[in-house]
Amino acid sequence: MNIIETQNLTKTYGDFTAVSGISLHVPKGTVYGFLGPNGAGKSTTMKLFLGLTQPTGGSFVIDGKRFPGGRVQILKEVGSFIEAPAFYGNLTGEENLEIIRRILGLPRSSVADALELTGLTQHRRKLAKKYSIGMKQRLGLAGALIGRPPVLILDEPTNGLDPVGIHEIRSLIRSLPQQFGCTVFVSSHLLSEMELMADNIGILNHGRLLFEGTLDDLKSSAAAQGCPTGSLEDTFLAMIDADNRQRGGAR
Amino acid sequence: MIVSLECKKLKRTGFKAAFFGGGILAAAVPALNMAFRSEAYLSMDAPPVKILLNANWQMMAMLNVLLIVAGACILYHIEYADHAIRKMRTLPFSESAVFFGKTAVLVSACILLLAIEAASIFGCSVHWFGPAAGLYREILKNFGFFLLLMLPAILLSLAAASVCRNMWTALGTGVVCVFAATMIPAQNFALSLFPFALPFRTFSDLSGSAARNYAIAGAAETVGAAALAILILKIRRSFE
Amino acid sequence: MNFASLIGVEWGKLRRSKIFLILVLATVILWTPSVLNSELNFGMQAEGISPENNFFIQGFLAMTWFLFPAVMIVITVLQIQTERTDHGILKMLSLPVRTTKLCMAKFAVLVLFAAIQILMSVGTYYISAAVASHIQSYDFLLPPLFVFREAGMIWASSIPMLAVFWLLAVCIQTPIFSIGTGLASIVPSVLMINTKAWFAYPMAYPFFVITSEYGRLAANFSTAEIDLIPWLPTAALITAACLTVSCLRFGQAERR
Numbered sequence: 001m002n003i004i005e006t007q008n009l010t011k012t013y014g015d016f017t018a019v020s021g022i023s024l025h026v027p028k029g030t031v032y033g034f035l036g037p038n039g040a041g042k043s044t045t046m047k048l049f050l051g052l053t054q055p056t057g058g059s060f061v062i063d064g065k066r067f068p069g070g071r072v073q074i075l076k077e078v079g080s081f082i083e084a085p086a087f088y089g090n091l092t093g094e095e096n097l098e099i100i101r102r103i104l105g106l107p108r109s110s111v112a113d114a115l116e117l118t119g120l121t122q123h124r125r126k127l128a129k130k131y132s133i134g135m136k137q138r139l140g141l142a143g144a145l146i147g148r149p150p151v152l153i154l155d156e157p158t159n160g161l162d163p164v165g166i167h168e169i170r171s172l173i174r175s176l177p178q179q180f181g182c183t184v185f186v187s188s189h190l191l192s193e194m195e196l197m198a199d200n201i202g203i204l205n206h207g208r209l210l211f212e213g214t215l216d217d218l219k220s221s222a223a224a225q226g227c228p229t230g231s232l233e234d235t236f237l238a239m240i241d242a243d244n245r246q247r248g249g250a251r
Numbered sequence: 252m253i254v255s256l257e258c259k260k261l262k263r264t265g266f267k268a269a270f271f272g273g274g275i276l277a278a279a280v281p282a283l284n285m286a287f288r289s290e291a292y293l294s295m296d297a298p299p300v301k302i303l304l305n306a307n308w309q310m311m312a313m314l315n316v317l318l319i320v321a322g323a324c325i326l327y328h329i330e331y332a333d334h335a336i337r338k339m340r341t342l343p344f345s346e347s348a349v350f351f352g353k354t355a356v357l358v359s360a361c362i363l364l365l366a367i368e369a370a371s372i373f374g375c376s377v378h379w380f381g382p383a384a385g386l387y388r389e390i391l392k393n394f395g396f397f398l399l400l401m402l403p404a405i406l407l408s409l410a411a412a413s414v415c416r417n418m419w420t421a422l423g424t425g426v427v428c429v430f431a432a433t434m435i436p437a438q439n440f441a442l443s444l445f446p447f448a449l450p451f452r453t454f455s456d457l458s459g460s461a462a463r464n465y466a467i468a469g470a471a472e473t474v475g476a477a478a479l480a481i482l483i484l485k486i487r488r489s490f491e
Numbered sequence: 492m493n494f495a496s497l498i499g500v501e502w503g504k505l506r507r508s509k510i511f512l513i514l515v516l517a518t519v520i521l522w523t524p525s526v527l528n529s530e531l532n533f534g535m536q537a538e539g540i541s542p543e544n545n546f547f548i549q550g551f552l553a554m555t556w557f558l559f560p561a562v563m564i565v566i567t568v569l570q571i572q573t574e575r576t577d578h579g580i581l582k583m584l585s586l587p588v589r590t591t592k593l594c595m596a597k598f599a600v601l602v603l604f605a606a607i608q609i610l611m612s613v614g615t616y617y618i619s620a621a622v623a624s625h626i627q628s629y630d631f632l633l634p635p636l637f638v639f640r641e642a643g644m645i646w647a648s649s650i651p652m653l654a655v656f657w658l659l660a661v662c663i664q665t666p667i668f669s670i671g672t673g674l675a676s677i678v679p680s681v682l683m684i685n686t687k688a689w690f691a692y693p694m695a696y697p698f699f700v701i702t703s704e705y706g707r708l709a710a711n712f713s714t715a716e717i718d719l720i721p722w723l724p725t726a727a728l729i730t731a732a733c734l735t736v737s738c739l740r741f742g743q744a745e746r747r
Binding site: 317332 | 508509520553575576665667668674675679681
Binding site: 013050051052053054072073075076078080082083084085086087088089090091095098099100102103104105127128129143 | 492496497499500503504505506507508573576577578579580581582583584585586587588589745746747
């Protein structure tokens, strides 16, 4: 069963198309890796899911709720982390999470739980503006994970983390479906990361969905198209390159 | 170079438009006042510039000082909002150079503001009181005086804005200073030397010696405010 | 989440903002000259106002004409910049709370700050009046019922003005325009209260209320009386219009 489904979802800004008629299918209880180079439309798609921007065309359903009517209902079930971490610099990490907890109507213990999950417990009383980049990233993640929501939308969550941090967060994301039964929709431009984390992947380039399926499906599809299949990175780069050439030709 | 860089940084902040709009608004004050109450002013026995400034300058000066405070806040807000100041501090020029670059920009904006207001006073004077000999000189003397007396407020507003990472702290401090200036009685010379109160004084309303004293005070406060700003920047640097 | 809790959340976001320091500084600057010049209150025979009433009214006139509205603009800047500095607004918009409710909670905090600023002025008034009474050996203290009634009137009459300031802060994205327009809008209040159209200018309401009270307290000084019609309907209409537009526009820039 798909927990997130989009039908021809489109977003244009003037004559620029950021997302071009994509139809995604994210199965429940899995990690879905959303891949694409910078500017491919990953963040825009995620913003569409959160109602942070309005679609120009198409529609989407999250856990049976359709946008825009069910926006507040959708947001009750979605923990999110979009682009740069968003927080209040004049508040401590704990106070930032307390705001989110109160709005979501969660029990008091959920703040400590989120801090623990992201390894911020010992820094909880420090002002968020004094956090390092990695700590700000963790605070953003804690804000998404708080209350262990059934759907997590994470936009490049390991940006700015050191290798140890990347490993920790990756392991955490990987374990979430088994631990809490949630679905994770995670974007990245790092192929190696996706290979270790995702059950399914979607590849986006210039707003168009080039591929959707499992990693094995990707390999067979790439082989059929004559793309290299040695490593996921080679496959991805070849697919993007082929698409770019095709688009260039089309112009 | 630094001044042109500071001008470039102000693109799309609305700074120039705000000063231009502010100038037009302040210029409208004497025009509207004359349009509605010309009989009251035409019957007065005094030089036209003096009548016009006495009737309108308090309000015009208030708009000017508020624009100075708001302008200073924006000049430093652009540095703090996206942490551009961090980059500036790593470049090979001193922070005081940035400060005086911003001062030059704000002074230029104030010259534009005063020019629009001077044009309005000139227009009102000619339109309602008729052409008079020495009008240009009188207006130039008055507005030159205004510019000199604005300098300490410009420097201090910028110094406050440079210290405060949050715009509202600088704005709040500026607003409180402007308010304090409005509370100061003009008769008390010592108190009226408060930097934010100086721009409310008019040259034509002061005797020769009083005007000279204010001009000297304005120049001295400008030098003092500049020295204070350099000191503040140095102290802050040593604490970071 | 209920509205009161949301106001609590919004209030909590302004921790460590140093805004109270500015409020205290403003109030001290407001009342210090009144104490220092307290002897002037005995020379108001021409106006026909008693020294204690004059002490009270002059302070509140100074407050309502510029300080109070200007500090309220500073608070709108504080509220908007707190959301924008580290993109806190983006997180808020991705949480299950209606933007209208969020916008109204922020406005409620602004109204609360207005009450705090007025109460601080009342408190400082009593301290100043006590000091002045001691210096001049004359009782400057007015009955609390009268003082709080006036304070309540200032606060209630300031709500439409706050709605206009909130509209400016929400709708004008460029900070210098929202601050500049707000501050510039205060300056003509002194002219507007002398016109017949004062009721159409919300920034003049608190100043008008106090000026009108001055006229009542001073036997030989006449000021315009408060006519509830057309004032109340106009004020209600302006407030409703400003808040409706603010709620519709709130968060729009971040949701493009």
